[in-house]
Amino acid sequence: MRTLCSSTLIGEFFVIGFAGLVAMKDPDLSMATVWTVSGVAMFLCLVLCGLVTRPGGVALGWALQLALVASGFVVPIMFFLGAIFAALWWASVHYGRKVDEAKARFAAQGTQAGPPGPSTPDAA
8 A cells, every 4th residue: 555655645746846836826825835835735745655554644645635625726727636636545545455455365375375395306
């Protein structure tokens, strides 16, 4: 799950940065405000890459997804991009857990089989 979720978060990192560039064009917003909010969100993406497998990591990821969709009120295209990344986040969590479960089952089967026996020499 960690790999899939981290990949989604790194993609979001770049999208948030580009959205900050677009938001700078809004005359009602100061550059300091735009880059403080964008910087915090980008930093959160990086931190969540390491926290995603810890308790509350996925929930924080969902909070980030909601914030990304809500950023559409400032940069309208973010409604669409936020929804896309929310869907990617869901898929990363859902399928990542399935992969982790399959890996655990495979590892358990490997330990139950025991060590391999002596190999037979090939007939030449």
